[in-house]
Amino acid sequence: MIRCNREGAVWIFAEQEAGELSDVPLELLSKGRELADKLNVQLISVLGGGSNVEPLCEKLIRHGSDEVLLVEHPMLKDYQTNSYAKVVCQLIEKYEPQIVLYGATAMGRDLAPRVASKMRAGLTADCTDLQIGDHQERQGPLHKNLLLQIRPAFGGNIIATIINYDRWPQMATVREGVMRMPEPDPKRKGKVIRETVHITPEDLAVSILKRHREVKKVNLKAARIIVAGGAGVGSKENFKGVWDLANALGAAVGASRAAVDLGFCDRDHQVGQTGTTVRPALYIAVGISGAVQHRTGMQDAARIVAINKDPNAPIFQIAHYGIVGEIRDVIPKMIKAVRERG
Amino acid sequence: MGYDCVVTVKQVPDTKAVTAKAMKDDGTVNRAALPAIFNPEDLHALETALEIKDTHGGTVTVITMGPPNACQVLREALYRGADRAILITDRRAAASDTLATSYILSCAIRKLSKVDIVLCGRQAIDGDTAQVGPQLAEKLSLTQVTYLEELVGLTNQQVSVRRNLGNGWEIVESKLPVLITVLGTANEPRPAGAKRIMKYKKARCPVEIVKEIAGDNDPKDPKIAKQIDAKIAELKAKGLLIEHWDLDTIEADLAWCGRDGSPTKVHRIQSVVLKGTGHKQFEPTDSGVRDLVHELLEDRTLG
Numbered sequence: 083m084i085r086c087n088r089e090g091a092v093w094i095f096a097e098q099e100a101g102e103l104s105d106v107p108l109e110l111l112s113k114g115r116e117l118a119d120k121l122n123v124q125l126i127s128v129l130g131g132g133s134n135v136e137p138l139c140e141k142l143i144r145h146g147s148d149e150v151l152l153v154e155h156p157m158l159k160d161y162q163t164n165s166y167a168k169v170v171c172q173l174i175e176k177y178e179p180q181i182v183l184y185g186a187t188a189m190g191r192d193l194a195p196r197v198a199s200k201m202r203a204g205l206t207a208d209c210t211d212l213q214i215g216d217h218q219e220r221q222g223p224l225h226k227n228l229l230l231q232i233r234p235a236f237g238g239n240i241i242a243t244i245i246n247y248d249r250w251p252q253m254a255t256v257r258e259g260v261m262r263m264p265e266p267d268p269k270r271k272g273k274v275i276r277e278t279v280h281i282t283p284e285d286l287a288v289s290i291l292k293r294h295r296e297v298k299k300v301n302l303k304a305a306r307i308i309v310a311g312g313a314g315v316g317s318k319e320n321f322k323g324v325w326d327l328a329n330a331l332g333a334a335v336g337a338s339r340a341a342v343d344l345g346f347c348d349r350d351h352q353v354g355q356t357g358t359t360v361r362p363a364l365y366i367a368v369g370i371s372g373a374v375q376h377r378t379g380m381q382d383a384a385r386i387v388a389i390n391k392d393p394n395a396p397i398f399q400i401a402h403y404g405i406v407g408e409i410r411d412v413i414p415k416m417i418k419a420v421r422e423r424g
Numbered sequence: 425m426g427y428d429c430v431v432t433v434k435q436v437p438d439t440k441a442v443t444a445k446a447m448k449d450d451g452t453v454n455r456a457a458l459p460a461i462f463n464p465e466d467l468h469a470l471e472t473a474l475e476i477k478d479t480h481g482g483t484v485t486v487i488t489m490g491p492p493n494a495c496q497v498l499r500e501a502l503y504r505g506a507d508r509a510i511l512i513t514d515r516r517a518a519a520s521d522t523l524a525t526s527y528i529l530s531c532a533i534r535k536l537s538k539v540d541i542v543l544c545g546r547q548a549i550d551g552d553t554a555q556v557g558p559q560l561a562e563k564l565s566l567t568q569v570t571y572l573e574e575l576v577g578l579t580n581q582q583v584s585v586r587r588n589l590g591n592g593w594e595i596v597e598s599k600l601p602v603l604i605t606v607l608g609t610a611n612e613p614r615p616a617g618a619k620r621i622m623k624y625k626k627a628r629c630p631v632e633i634v635k636e637i638a639g640d641n642d643p644k645d646p647k648i649a650k651q652i653d654a655k656i657a658e659l660k661a662k663g664l665l666i667e668h669w670d671l672d673t674i675e676a677d678l679a680w681c682g683r684d685g686s687p688t689k690v691h692r693i694q695s696v697v698l699k700g701t702g703h704k705q706f707e708p709t710d711s712g713v714r715d716l717v718h719e720l721l722e723d724r725t726l727g
Contacts, residue, residue: 195562199526205688249687287567
């Protein structure tokens with residue numbers, strides 16, 4: 083447990099694998115920058131790895147980091163819970179940051195709770211937004227400039243705002259794809275500080291026998307237009323229409339969980355709470371009723387078109403344009419209209 | 425030989441069952457209208473433990489923390505093959521966040537004589553935090569292996585596990601004791617056994633017995649107390665007693681339990697309300713669809 087250090091910096095954990103940063107730490111930097119500026123403190127990345135991660139510092143700085151705390155050690159080559167938790171805890175104790183953010187990834191959700199337990203600090207999982215704000219304790223003091231940790235809970239049916247005012251640092255994991263990617267600024271300058279953490283073989287609690295990385299075949303996050311199908315499409319056969327429409331539009335194909343569970347489409351395409359969160363310019367929802375779990379993952383699309391035969395489907399409540407009709411009829415008409423445009 | 429496994433389980437509202445019936449008029453969810461179920465991934469953790477027992481021998485103990493009603497998930501665990509069931513219930517544990525919960529569970533697990541493997545579902549569907557497993561491991565100073573999709577091997581006090589990392593997988597090996605969190609894709613939970621249901625449907629926890637026998641009367645009334653004690657003794661003799669532990673039983677430091685022990689506090693809860701913003705409707709005809717495409721071209725969404 084550390085004291086509530088009001089001068090403490092905002093930290094992000096810069097997750098890397100095999101010497102490569104994914105999008106997540108960069109997304110954290112964009113939100114972190116906003117928070118640090120509001121609090122008038124520094125934004126710092128914590129980067130650990132084997133011996134090949136120093137080149138990543140520049141990328142972190144260009145994306146908004148003021149400083150990078152760099153820990154290189156042969157035993158940090160592969161991520162392991164205990165060794166990385168040791169690094170993060172030791173640095174937290176030394177510098178007393180006020181906020182520490184992690185990506186809500188397999189790694190971040192393995193590491194952050196271990197750190198939180200060790201530091202006896204609070205942790206909020208899978209946040210979809212973070213803000214700075216005040217909290218009035220009931221019959222108690224007013225706490226100013228706390229981290230408001232906003233997340234869906236209860237299967238997406240409520241939005242909870244969580245705070246922690248007495249046991250710092252304030253920590254959260256942040257859902258992938260929800261924060262915008264910052265534009266890199268090649269002129270940005272920052273400092274790299276090398277830190278030494280004593281890692282022993284005892285800190286490597288497991289041996290990694292085999293590792294297999296799968297390259298995601300589907301990049302929904304980068305798609306400008308997404309055509310997504312749901313259970314209402316009816317069959318795997320009919321789902322071809324979703325692909326055809328996507329091809330005509332140069333769009334990516336998405337699917338609701340129901341469509342994936344029914345085997346209409348591969349899980350890589352799933353949009354929603356347990357799939358990918360997307361914010362395309364256009365989202366065409368075909369035969370998707372619009373359960374809360376799905377809407378959480380796509381409601382920030384700039385334009386939503388809903389096609390459904392049920393006029394009462396909840397998807398229409400967040401749609402900008404709607405067509406009530408049989409999917410089998412509407413899709414070919416739509417493909418035709420798209421091909422004839424202009 | 426054999427391994428002693430502990431499985432932590434939770435009774436949760438079925439958040440997937442949010443249908444029109446479970447909605448209040450103001451568009452928010454009526455939680456009381458949702459059925460209480462065995463947290464899905466905890467069932468897979470239990471199945472992993474039972475498979476270990478089937479193959480290697482040993483014991484399976486299930487622990488839950490919650491109100492007396494949570495005994496229902498313990499009975500369901502007994503129906504499936506658990507040997508021992510423990511309910512942690514205590515008013516002073518109310519409002520515990522994940523950190524306080526993992527502290528309380530760690531105190532309980534420390535009370536057990538020998539534990540080789542602690543198994544937890546990766547996450548519960550009411551909170552989806554996936555934090556209690558790793559935090560419990562830290563509190564117990566155990567190695568944590570998260571996201572089990574397959575138990576690859578268990579020999580010579582060593583376990584190997586295939587972990588699903590979302591963007592791939594890895595196989596790791598760890599010495600026992602260990603804490604493992606289990607994914608819903610790990611296995612197919614066995615159904616409750618008919619014979620075990622017949623036997624364990626009578627299993628009760630003292631807190632339930634008190635309620636059933638005393639009702640609205642004072643359970644300390646000598647006559648009622650005697651009945652309660654007799655019933656507890658009877659069930660214990662038959663192996664049908666679900667143990668009740670409170671924070672004193674497990675010698676928990678109250679400063680780390682409940683609201684005081686929870687660093688995270690709720691600032692605000694907003695219900696997600698189905699809002700009718702209104703949308704522009706097009707006919708499912710050639711001209712209707714053409715108008716829609718035209719509109720999207722017009723505002724440069726397509727282009």
